Amino acid sequence: MSEHTYQADTVERAEASPETEQPYEALGVKDDEYARIREILGRRPTSSELAMYSVMWSEHCSYKSSKVHLRQFGERAPEVDFLLVGPGENAGVVDVGEDLAVTFKIESHNHPSYVEPYQGAATGVGGIVRDILTMGARPIAVLDPLRFGPADAADTHRVLPGVVRGIGGYGNSLGLPNIGGEVVFDACYSGNPLVNALSVGVLKKSEIKLAKADGPGNHVVLFGARTGGDGIGGASVLASATFDADKPSKRPSVQVGDPFMEKVLIECCLEIYAEDLVTGIQDLGAAGLSCATTELAAAGTGGMDVKLDLAPLRDATLVPEEILMSESQERMMAVVTPENLPRFFEICEKWDVISTVIGTVTDTGRLRMTWHGETIVDVDPRTLAHQGPVYERPYHRPDWQDALQADAPDAARLARPAGGEQLRATVLRMVASPNLADKTWVLEQYDHRVRGNTVLAHGEDSGMIRLSEESGLGIALSTDGNGRYTKLDPYTGAQLALAEAYRNVAATGATPLAVTDCLNFGSPEDPEVMWQFAEACRGLTDACQILGTPVTGGNVSFYNQTGSEAIHPTPVVGVLGVIDDVARRTRSAFETEGEVLLLVGETLDEFGGSEWAHVVHEHLGGLPPKLDLERERQLGEILVAGSRDGMLSAAHDLSDGGLIQALAESCMRGGKGARVVLPGELDPFVELFSESAGRAVVAVPRSEEKRFTDMCVFRNVPVARIGVVDGDTLEVQGQFEIPLAELREAWTGTFPKLFG
Amino acid sequence: MPARIGVVTFPGTQDDADALRAVRVAGAEPVSLWHRDADLHGVDAIVLPGGFSYGDYLRCGAIARFSPVMESVIAAAHEGMPVLGICNGFQVLCESHLLPGALIRNDGMLFVNRDVRLTVEAADTAWTGGYKAGQEIVIPIKNGEGKFTADERTLDELEATGRVVARYLDNPNGSARAIAGVANAAGNVVGLMPHPEHAIDELTGPYPGPATDGLPFFTSVLQRLIDSELVNA
Amino acid sequence: MARVVVDVMLKPEILDPQGQAVNRALPRLGFDGVVDVRQGKRFEVELEGPADEAALARVREMAERLLANTVIEEYRVRVEA
Amino acid sequence: MARVVVDVMLKPEILDPQGQAVNRALPRLGFDGVVDVRQGKRFEVELEGPADEAALARVREMAERLLANTVIEEYRVRVEA
C-alpha cells in the first residue's frame, strides 16, 4: 500500500462525522478519558489525535496513578544549593563543583526484557542514555540493577543470559563503562524480571539543555534513525479498525536497537552542543514523535506545525497514526534557528546521521500536523503533555500485612546454626547462594574501562568515575533495593534501599548528594499495591529529608505481575556522590596484613527479610531491620572523613548476608585472610549474619586506630575492634576457620555452574 | 619537534580517548585522525584504537578497512611507519591484510573483559622495544571476537620468524597457539587484542596490579622514533 | 550422512542494523544498483542418518528451539543438493 | 528486481566456535544424530535490475572484497528461486 492511497482521518472529517465509532478502548483509553478528549477538542478526535492522547495519557507517560504520590519528592525535598534541575525534566542535574554538573537517571525496561531479553535490555540502556544526552551531557557510565526469578528456573536461563548480553552488547558498543548494578534472584520475579538501567552524564554547568520549542520560525528537526513500525501494536489496531481496506503490513512486536546508530548520534549531538546550535532538544522514547512534539511545544512558545509525511521512514507502509506512536530507537528532535541550520546539517552529515526538518515553531498555541497537505492533528499541546488524567487511586493496607509481620524469624521459629561446624557450613552455603555469590560471570561481559576514567567498578561498594584528570574531581554511584524488606514494610523498605545506596557511596569516600529512583510495583489498580506504593514514596521522601539528598528524577514501573500475583514492591534507589579527589577513594579489599578491623555501627538480632532466612528457610516474615537515619548520616560522615584524613585502608558496607559476607568479600578481593574475634554478648550467629542497617567494616593501619575510634565515639556511633587482617584463612576465633581458597571456590563456583 | 602519534577515530570507535591519553602520558603529542580524512597530518606513528567501528557489523573491522584514512595508513605502513592496532584496530589491520590471520568469535561465545597475563615474546618490534623478551605483563582484554585464527602454515611462519608479539598465559578465548598479538615481517605493524592503553596509570589500571604494564607499548615507539632520529628527544 | 541447511533471517519487519551497515558501505566501495541487503545466519547441519521426513522434523524443532529466535527471526529448513 | 543470495562459511580448516557451541548444546536439548554443525552468514542482496551474468559478477566481487574475508571464509553466490 502506498502512502498516497491512504485516506487519512482529517480534522475536517472528524468535524463532519462526529458519530464515527472509534476503538479507543483497544488503545487503553477509558470511557471518561475519551469523553474528556472530545470535550477538550470540541469534536471527536481524529485517529491520529486519538493515537496521541492514548499514548500521552497512558500510565507510562502521564504517571496518572503515581503523580499524586511523586509530588512530595519535590514539595518536601531537603533544602540544597546544588540542585540545578529537579524532577520533571528528562533527568535531574546536580552541581558537582569546578564548573561541572552531572545528570543521572534510572529507568525500567522490564516487560520488553521478558519478551525478548537481549533487545529488551539493550533498548533499555539505549533509552536511558538518550535521556542523559538530551540534557546536554556526555553520557559517561551506566549501571544495571537486575532482578530475576529463581536462579535455577528454566525461564531464568532464558532471560538472564540474554539480558546480560543485551546490556553489554548495547552499552559496550556505546563506549560507556558499566560501573555497577545488582543481580538479585527471587521467585516473585518469575515471569516478570526487573531490568532497570541507570545512566549518568557530565556537562558544563552553563550548558544545560532543555526540552522546549522556543522562538516562532525556528525549525523542528528530526534526526537519527528512520522511523519504523516498532512498538505500535496499539496504533495498528487503530489504523486497521478505522480503515480496514488496505491493512498495513505486519508490525514488529519488539523494538530492535542499533547501538552503532546511537553511538554516532551521541557524538553528533555533542558536537552540535559544543557549537551551541540547538535552542531545545528532546529524545524520542516512549510515545516517540507524539511525546517529543507535544512536550517540546508545551514547554516552549506553545505552538508547532509539523509535516508528518516528511519523517524519514524505514517502512513506507506506515500510516500517520503509527508514525506518531512508533517507538523506533535512536531518534532525537531538536529545535534549531534558521541561522544555525546549515551548520547543524553539516555536523549530522559528518556523522552520517540523517536529519530532516519536519516542522516549525509557532506562537499559535496549537500543535498542528499535516499529512500530504491535509490537517490530521490540531490540538493544544498542553492538554496532551500536562493535562492528562490524574487518579487518586484507592489504597489500603493489605489484610495479610499484620500476619506477615507477626511471622518473625526468631530463634524459636527458624532453627539457627549453633557451634563452629554449623556456622562454618552456613557461611559456605551463604557465600555460594545466588544472591551473594560472585557475579564475575555477568560482570566480565561488561566493559568497565572504556574512556579510561573508571576508578572503581564491579566488586566495589560503588562505581567511581573521574571527571577531571587535573583536579581528580569524581563521582560515585550505587543502586540498591530490597524487595523482601519492602514487602514486609514498604515505608521502611524504601528507606533501607536509600540508606544502603547512601552507605555504599560513602564507603568509597564520596559524599552522597542526590537520588534517582525506579519504583517497580504491581498493578496500581490493586489497592494493596497502591498502598505499598504510597508508603514507599512517603518513606523515601522522609528519608531524603533527613539525609539531605533530594530526589532528582526517576521512573515508575507498574503492572509488574504475573496474573494477579504482584512482584515484591521493589523501589530501586540510585545515589550519586561526589569526591574532590578520586585518588583517595576507599576500596573494599583487605590488602595489608596486620591492619586492624573495626566494626562500625550496632548489631541487633534482625533477620526479617534477611538473606539467611531466604536461603536456608525460604522464609519471609517479620519486620525488616530498623533504620536510624540520623545514625546512617553519621556513619556516612565517618566514612568520608576517614577517607579524607587518610585513616582508612578499606571499607565495606554491611548489608545482605551481614558481617561475615562483608568480611569474606573483602578478604577474597584483597587476597588476604582475617582473624576475627566477635565483640558482643550476642549469639555468634547473630553477630555474623544479622542484617542490621547502619554498619560498615573498615580496615585501618594500627597507627590510625585510635584516631578513627575517637571519631566514631565523638559522633556517638558504636565502634568495636573485631580483628586483624592476617594469613590466608578467614577465621572466627573459637568458632571456625575457612581457607580463602575454599571460600573462593564456593563463592565463584555458582554462576559458572548455573549459566556457564 | 616532538613525536606526533595519530589516533584514528572511525564511527563507532570507543577507545580513542584512552589511546590519545596513553600517547600523551608516554610523552608524545597525540593527534586525532578522522576516518574520512586521508591526510595523516604529519604524524610519525599511528594507533588504531579499540571499539566497534561501524558497530562491528558484518565482521569486526571489515567496513572500517575501506575508510579513506586506511588507504593512507596502509601506504605509510608499507613505508615503515609504526602502526599499532589494538583490539578493533587489530581486526582492521587483519582485514586490511597488513597483518596475517583473522579474529573470530571467542570460544566461550561471550564478550570477556578481564585482566590477563601475557608474555611479550617479541621485544624487537617498533612497539615492544621497551620490554624484555619473555617478560610477563598484565593487561586487560575486552572483546567478543578476539580468537586469533590463521592456517597452520601461517602460524608456523609467524612462530619461526619471531612475529608472535604476545601470548596469553591463560588463553581466554581459544586463540590459536594462545596468540594475543602479532607483527608484520618488518616489525613496524603490530596488532594486539589486549588493551595496553587501559594499563597506564595506578588509578585506572588493572587491580590488583601491576597497573601500568601497558605503558611501554607507547614509550617504546617513542624511543624508536627518537633512535631513528625521526624526532627529537 | 546428509546435510540439512537452516537459513535464519530477521523477520522482514524487524530492523536489521547489520544489513543496513553493508547497504551503506556498498556505494562507498563503488557498488551501485543494490536496493537492499539483509544479513542472516546459515547453519549447515550434518546428520548421521538420511535427511528423511523424521530427520527434517527434528531439524525444524532444533531451529525453532535453538537456532532461531522466533520472536524476531524466521527460519527455513532445506536439504542441500 | 532480483534477489541474489551470498552464503559465507568459514573454510573447513578453520575451527568454527559458533558451530561448536551449537553442537555442544544440541545433545543437552535432547537432539541426537547430529554429526556436526557449522554456522555461517547468509546475505540477501536485492538488485535494482535483473540477476544477469553481469550483475552476478558484480555481486561476486562484492563478496570477494566485502562480504567475505577470504583469509578464513569462502562464499557462494546464487540466484534464489
Ligand SMILES: Nc1ncnc2c1ncn2[C@@H]1O[C@H](COP(=O)(O)OP(=O)(O)O)[C@@H](O)[C@H]1O
Ligand atoms: N519515581 C520517580 N521519582 C522521581 N521522579 C520521577 C519518578 N518517576 C518519574 N519521575 C520523573 O517524571 C518525569 C517524567 O518521567 P518520564 O516520562 O519517565 O521521562 P522520560 O520520558 O524523559 O523518560 C521525569 O522527570 C522523571 O524523572
Ligand SMILES: [Mg+2]
Ligand atoms: Mg526523556
